[in-house]
Structures are given as structure tokens and as C-alpha cells.
Amino acid sequence: MYACLSPKAIGIRMPLSEALQLAAATGFEALEFSVLEAANLAAQHGVAYVKGLFAQNSVKVGDFASSVDFNGDDATWQTGMERLPRLADLAQQLGATRCTTWVRPFSDELKFGEHFDTLVRRLRPAAQILSDHGARLGLEFVGPRTLRQGHSFGFISTLEGTLGLCNAVGTGNVGVLLDSFHWFTSHGLAQDIAGLCNQEVVLVHLNDGIDGKGPDEQLDLVRALPGETGVIDLSAFLSELSAIGYDGPVVVEPFSERLKTMSPQDAAAATRDALRKLGL
DSSP: OEEEEOGGGGTOOOOHHHHHHHHHHTTOSEEEEOHHHHHHHHHHHOHHHHHHHHHHHTOEEEEEEOSSOSSSOHHHHHHHHHHHHHHHHHHHHHTOOEEEEEOOSEESSOOHHHHHHHHHHHHHHHHHHHHHTTOEEEEEOOOOHHHHTTOSEEOOOSHHHHHHHHHHHOSSOEEEEEEHHHHHHTTOOHHHHHTOOGGGEEEEEEOBOOTTOOTTTOOTTOOBOTTSSOOSOHHHHHHHHHHTTOOSEEEEOOOOHHHHTSOHHHHHHHHHHHHHHTTO
């Protein structure tokens, strides 16, 4: 496992060149990047220029978020699919092998079966394109019960359910984005992680919960830095990931208002320090 900076996840907005300098200065080994931004830079300066930005800062190419919206309508999904082969090719040239997206845990229109079938239909061709370009697709389940309340139909919100979706897609390169906050709010157990293998985990998000709230009371966009509250047993979480040989990036996504008040340098440094305290 290695520390990967996601500027966006800690409230930082800056160009790729500056983000790479920040990652290097604060001790991150890798950087999560926008493949759309990278494509714009490559169109202007060439792919070698973008690769050079990473090399100059001695920072690894981390994960990238899918540019395809799988949770919206068909027209929006199709628009994303039309540009995916070009972006997947660029990602391959940059050495990026981990792409991620999230699974909406509810619907107000689709019952579970129809929702499942629709998502499989959309994910399968995208996953195949990524596979053809040497990349895996990680699906992030969203655990908080509070997020599903008030909606007509619940959907996948657990690790087990996500693995079922991965298997249904059937391309062999779809796994999970395992987020400690979502694992905790879905009442996940350490033994659930022990049942995985390294290839099934595409990316790891590390966060902590809010003190004084149980799993069913946590709000999705209100979290803490890893180890800040001790609400989530991150030692067990990381121990099981180590035991299965997970060798990929670890990204902190705390949605912390405190971090947003800091300078980019201080926010990134505080995030890196939190990971160091957990042995990363």
C-alpha cells in the first residue's frame, strides 16, 4: 500500500503541475488525477509532456475517476462512452491502471432488479474498453443508511452486493473501491475484507467517522481524517488489507471542513501525517 494524494478530496483545486509539486513536497508517493485534464494537456503539449510532469516530481501515476456517468440517464451515459476509448488509451500511455466510479445506493424510479440490470448493461462495455487498455474498474458502494432514507427503492450499499455486481459484469477486471467509512456504515466486518484477494480491490479510501454517532447515524459527506476520532477500527481495516496483499494506492477522502480552512500545503501535510500515524 502507498499514500496517494487526491487534492479534490481534501478541498484543494489546482492544476496538475501544481498538484504534483504539492504531492512531492508533502511526501505522497502517488497522485490521483483527472484524465480529462490530462487529455487537455496532452492535446496541447503531447503525452510525453504529461508523463514528464509525473517523472519530474518523482510521483507515481495514481487512480483516475471514470469520465462516464453510470448513474444518470442513457443519453448522458452514451456521451461518456463515446470519449472513453480515447481517454482509456491516454491513461494506458500514462501508466494508469486503476479507474473508479461509484454506485448510487437508491433510486426513485427503478426497483432493485431493473436497477441492477441497467447498471450491468452500462458497466460491461465500459469495463471491456478499460480492460483492452490494461485498466481495472473499481466500484464504490455507498454505505450510510441516512442517504437511502426518503427514496423509493434501496440499492447496493454493501461489499457483498458490490462483489455480486462485479461478477455480473463478467469482464474479469471489475473490483471494489473499498472505503473505510462506507465499510463501517454498512456494518462491514474485518472478516469480509479477509475474504477478498488483492485483485478484487482496485482502490482504498481511508476516513474516520464522526464521534458520538453510530453506523446508522453517520452522514455521507461528514467525516474525519483517518484516526482523528477512532470511531472506525482502521487498524483492523488496514491489517486485513495487508494480509490479503493489497499493493495499491490509499486515498484519504474526509470531506473535512477543517481542512478546507487550511492552505493547500497545510491540508496536504495534515492528511499525510494522518496516514503516517497509521503506518502508511
